[in-house]
Amino acid sequence: MHLPTARHEYLLREVELRGSVRSAEAAAALGVAEVTIRRDIVELDRAGRLARVHGGAVTVRSAREPQAARVLVGVVVPSSTVHFPPLVRGMEALAPSLHVRLVLGVSQYRPEVEAAQVDRLVGLGVQGIVVAPTTRDRSPEELAAWLRSVPVPVVVVERRVDGLTALSELDQVRSDHAHGAVLAVEHLARLGHRRIGLAVYDRTPTAPHVREGFATAVARLGVAPGPDVSLPKGEGDPAGLERELSAFLDRCRDTGTRAVLVHTDDHAARLVEAALDRGLRVPEDLAVVAYDDENAELAVVPLTTVTPPRRELGREALRVLVGRIVGDEGGEVTGAHGSPRHVALLPRLTVRGSCGAAAP
Amino acid sequence: MHLPTARHEYLLREVELRGSVRSAEAAAALGVAEVTIRRDIVELDRAGRLARVHGGAVTVRSAREPQAARVLVGVVVPSSTVHFPPLVRGMEALAPSLHVRLVLGVSQYRPEVEAAQVDRLVGLGVQGIVVAPTTRDRSPEELAAWLRSVPVPVVVVERRVDGLTALSELDQVRSDHAHGAVLAVEHLARLGHRRIGLAVYDRTPTAPHVREGFATAVARLGVAPGPDVSLPKGEGDPAGLERELSAFLDRCRDTGTRAVLVHTDDHAARLVEAALDRGLRVPEDLAVVAYDDENAELAVVPLTTVTPPRRELGREALRVLVGRIVGDEGGEVTGAHGSPRHVALLPRLTVRGSCGAAAP
């Protein structure tokens, strides 16, 4: 148990570091009753060390200037329904504590809509933009030129165009999907698989990185690459997907491949269904790791997945953007300030039932 | 049985280290009655060595002016004189606003010293460590195993060992030296140079990335690679360096190479001197970009350099580490929290006099 002063220091530190504390959370963290925390806060408030508010405490500063310079930040993502909601939620979760108000724009995967959305946001007076740009129908050069023409700081999320200086100069926050693929292959290798198949939904910016990581992992671990297919979109042409998956399973059978990495958990779910239909057992006869973790938990066999840190991606993107915005106007005297930041967040492996026993 | 002085020492040490002691715990730890500890504390309090509070004792400091508990962070760098001072200064600049107190350890490029320093810092109770590990005399696997054995969060700066999952799982902050080399080549190419030489001080972890970036830039821009040498250390064997530089200049002359990228600005300064000695003009007859910006401004001809963002590197490393520390203990309920972060900061080109007219 703690000394009162230790609690006080904890509270002061939380307030300083995060800007606020909640009584309930502090009580849980320190293992004491809320009333104790409240009494501490009252005392510290009287001493002028923090400001008591409903639910906890904040810094005296933020209490003095309640609406302390709100920052308006725009977010432009291709879709508000798939893939990006966790990212946006991550940003929303962090926004209050950074005094940020978010405005969302959806580009529907169309460059001209995207440009219009950005213009709209700039017109609204946003001080920075987080954008997951559409790469289709547009060369990297065009993309770079456009992004650099935006008159406010821009952070690019989940897109990476290597080998183009103009794009490198932009702040970027992305998942390290190559590492995610490595995790998957390592997991399967640890479970004893010596031949691993690969099925990738190539019509996404993520796909090349998954392929890249798969290739390096296979080479490094001395595992044999099994069949390799490019999957079509599932909706719209279910029959086409069926055919591809069926052919993939045939080739796995023919090559003795009993472990696969499937990009997009939705595709993986279809693959598992197809495998079960032909009497294969999952994971006994076919171990499946899905890349992406949208609906993987709800598959017939809950899928072991590579889980990209999408929520954190949003948080991090916002953090970088706000750092850029306040850094710019704060005029920091650190000299070489403002170097572009490239942040890569590493995916995690979520072990469920589609691969057999978990590795140690 | 303990002597009174031993108890006093114990109490003072606990107070110093952790900020407080509880009578009950100290009594249990020392195997004496609480009343004894209390009497000790009364005595030490009277002597002004600590401050007595209900339940135990705290430091006199925190009793006088309770302040937010400092986060104690360790920094371990190979050298306190070259390359790393800006990094450490960057950390120092940011530390106060993050309520961080830094403790520095120097490893002298020796793994065993490094390990001892980390142990010492952990013993001091640091809550996290920023380390630029020594890669010499040690395999990446050993390095990874050791870093993972450290019981507090670790952020690795300025080192990148690709293709090892165990190391990838650690937070990393580094300069993108490959991009730096690309900047240099692009600059020279914009100035019209179609053949570019390369001289690298290979005995550093930076060197491979410079070579990599140089190679990709040359390939991408369609520039011809000129002579390519590996330079020895300058101090200790000045004559050897002279010979290498002279041979390098010979080969540049023979191949018509009139632009070079030289890794380490100190080496570049020597090269410029050698070039001037043989009557060449810089930049007219030989354009030089130096990689690194330690003393480049003070060269005979102020050197155009690639400037790695070392200060910012320190700031960013500290930011990542503190985020990890407070994130960990806060126990965030955001689900996939704690994904390893890899941050790359991009170097900038600092145009001085060694390349001729600045590009637009």
Added chain:
DNA sequence: GAAGGTCCGAACATTTCCGATCATCCCCGG
């Protein structure tokens, strides 16, 4: 505007700690 949830405040209960007193132990000289 009603329902539900969260937080607060006050009164009361409980735990923990303190201080005073007295008992005990140990070292040591006589």
Added chain:
DNA sequence: CCGGGGATGATCGGAAATGTTCGGACCTTC
């Protein structure tokens, strides 16, 4: 072997800190 004195330990009533309970205020949501 005895006894003194300093240091340590035990006990207990009271004080301080902490926990519990519950009614009510405030906010959000539908």
